[in-house]
Amino acid sequence: MKRYVFGRGAGLRPVPGAPVGLALEEVDAPKPRAGEVLVAIRANSLNFVDLNCFSGAFPVDGRIPLLDGAGEVLEVGAGVTRFAPGDRVVANPHASWLAGVPRPESVGEVLGITTDGMLAEEVIQREDSLVRIPDALDFVTAASLPCAGLSAWSSLMGGPARFAVAPGSTVLTLGTGGVSLFAVQLARAMGCRVIATTSSASKATRLESLGAAAVVNYQETPEWGARVLELTDGVGVDLVVEVGGPNTLPQSIRATKAGGRIAMVGIVGGLGSIDYVDMLPINHKVLTLFANGMGSRADLEDLLRFAAETGLEPVIDSTFGFDRAADAIAHFAGRGHVGKVVIAREA
Ligand SMILES: NC(=O)c1ccc[n+]([C@@H]2O[C@H](COP(=O)([O-])OP(=O)(O)OC[C@H]3O[C@@H](n4cnc5c(N)ncnc54)[C@H](OP(=O)(O)O)[C@@H]3O)[C@@H](O)[C@H]2O)c1
Numbered sequence: 587m588k589r590y591v592f593g594r595g596a597g598l599r600p601v602p603g604a605p606v607g608l609a610l611e612e613v614d615a616p617k618p619r620a621g622e623v624l625v626a627i628r629a630n631s632l633n634f635v636d637l638n639c640f641s642g643a644f645p646v647d648g649r650i651p652l653l654d655g656a657g658e659v660l661e662v663g664a665g666v667t668r669f670a671p672g673d674r675v676v677a678n679p680h681a682s683w684l685a686g687v688p689r690p691e692s693v694g695e696v697l698g699i700t701t702d703g704m705l706a707e708e709v710i711q712r713e714d715s716l717v718r719i720p721d722a723l724d725f726v727t728a729a730s731l732p733c734a735g736l737s738a739w740s741s742l743m744g745g746p747a748r749f750a751v752a753p754g755s756t757v758l759t760l761g762t763g764g765v766s767l768f769a770v771q772l773a774r775a776m777g778c779r780v781i782a783t784t785s786s787a788s789k790a791t792r793l794e795s796l797g798a799a800a801v802v803n804y805q806e807t808p809e810w811g812a813r814v815l816e817l818t819d820g821v822g823v824d825l826v827v828e829v830g831g832p833n834t835l836p837q838s839i840r841a842t843k844a845g846g847r848i849a850m851v852g853i854v855g856g857l858g859s860i861d862y863v864d865m866l867p868i869n870h871k872v873l874t875l876f877a878n879g880m881g882s883r884a885d886l887e888d889l890l891r892f893a894a895e896t897g898l899e900p901v902i903d904s905t906f907g908f909d910r911a912a913d914a915i916a917h918f919a920g921r922g923h924v925g926k927v928v929i930a931r932e933a
Contacts, residue, residue: 587615589706590911592639592646600915601640608640608651608912616710618663623713625675627657629729630704630911630929632918633764634854640915644699653679653697655704656719656728666713674719676728676890677704678736678883681715685884687746693879705911705929717886720894730900730926731889733880734764738772739889740881741765741827741849747876749847753777755824758814758841759798760834762789762924765851767901769827770796775896778824781817783810792924796901804837811840822846822871830855836864844871851878901925 589611596607618624631654639646656676659669669675681701683692697703697715719728742757743750751757757773759766759782766782773780774797782798784790790801800817802810814837815822822843828835831853838848868875881889892898903923906914908931918927 587707588612588908589650589708592649592651594647598912600912601637601919602916604637604640604919605642606640606646608915615708618661618666618710620664621666621712621714622663622710623659623666623669623675623716624661624708624710625655625657625677625716626660626708627655627704627706628725628931629657630655631726631730631734631764632914632927632929633733634852635733636698636915637919639699640919646699649698650702650704650706650709651698652703652705653699653733654729654731655697655709656725657709660708662713668713669716669718674725674728675716676719676732676886677711677715678717678886679732679880680882681712683882684714685882688879688882692882707908707931715883717883717890720890722894722897723890726902726905726928726930727893727898727900728890729928730764730902731768731893732886734926735768735772735893735900736881736886736889737765737851737878738768738827739892740878740885741769741851742772742776742778742825743885744847745849745876745878746882749874749876751776751778751825755779756781756818758782758823758826758838760804760826760828760830760838761785761854762792763829763854764926765829766827767796767925770798771898771901772892775892775898781814781823789924792901804834809837811837814841818843825849827851829853832856832858832860835860839864839867839871839873842871842873845873846871847874847876849878850875903927905930907931
């Protein structure tokens with residue numbers, strides 16, 4: 587079977603200038619040991635953190651890339667009780683976080699970063715890390731959800747503390763990446779009003795078509811926090827799904843209502859320092875900032891059930907075949923995508 591692995595000096599260089607490349611290997615099909623499951627992967631999707639792996643942020647050499655993958659069980663090892671051959675499954679990226687509030691031992695193992703990921707024709711996973719895919723969801727949808735979808739879901743659910751948004755709440759999303767578009771769609775399905783930011787008029791139209799009530803162009807309106815306040819009659823939003831990082835956080839704090847919350851998700855707006863003056867309103871407005879680390883296996887099960895019940899259809903930017911995985915990653919690294927970039931096999 588074929589699999590990709592990260593490697594310095596590896597032949598494929600999907601991310602221009604990045605120190606870590608990609609190699610395609612042909613190896614014997616792995617055999618599941620006790621407690622393990624062999625899965626034929628049908629679809630993967632890409633996430634911003636995969637680019638961090640190519641840029642050398644983590645020691646990933648020799649590992650199979652990608653957090654996200656869904657497929658069909660081929661074989662189970664001794665003692666496996668949760669799955670049988672033919673079952674459709676998707677892996678939770680936090681392979682050791684089963685439920686509830688994370689413990690130190692729950693968060694050390696992340697597929698595609700600290701341990702082998704999903705970009706192979708067949709992968710071995712412990713049965714504990716896998717979740718059954720509801721019949722209503724296809725492999726591409728399932729493969730789009732574990733990292734970006736779960737991050738959006740956990741943001742709206744208030745993290746492990748489960749302080750979820752109520753119907754009628756106003757949610758602010760930033761940009762049109764994978765997490766943000768899922769946040770728009772899930773928030774709408776939960777009965778929330780959505781205000782979104784983006785960088786272009788065409789993307790604004792896309793956000794409106796997904797149900798955003800108002801869209802602010804952050805290129806044209808650098809003080810977009812003030813504009814969001816206007817759009818909420820000076821009150822502010824209940825929740826920000828903060829994917830931007832230090833360069834967007836001051837405006838996000840400004841846009842949040844007193845007593846509101848900010849889900850700290852990512853850094854797509856770039857790294858840098860933040861002046862404490864910009865953070866003082868966290869105290870003045872008694873805001874809650876909470877971490878987002880995707881979620882547990884139980885959270886992923888909840889999300890898949892919600893997606894199946896509400897007919898969630900991910901925004902798919904583009905789909906590439908397994909043999910063109912390097913092109914898919916290069917396209918994603920080009921930053922022109924809207925929604926999920928997918929790598930799919932023939933079913
Ligand atoms: N903590 C966790 O467990 C977790 C899980 C998943 C993701 N994340 C993080 O969340 C972030 C988003 O991930 P993703 O996979 O959704 O990323 P992505 O798909 O790569 O997002 C790219 C989009 O970000 C938007 N963007 C860029 N600069 C922006 C800015 N200054 N303000 C607002 N939007 C901006 C752009 O959309 P527009 O052109 O429309 O602005 C761009 O298309 C990443 O930092 C990722 O590492 C964290």
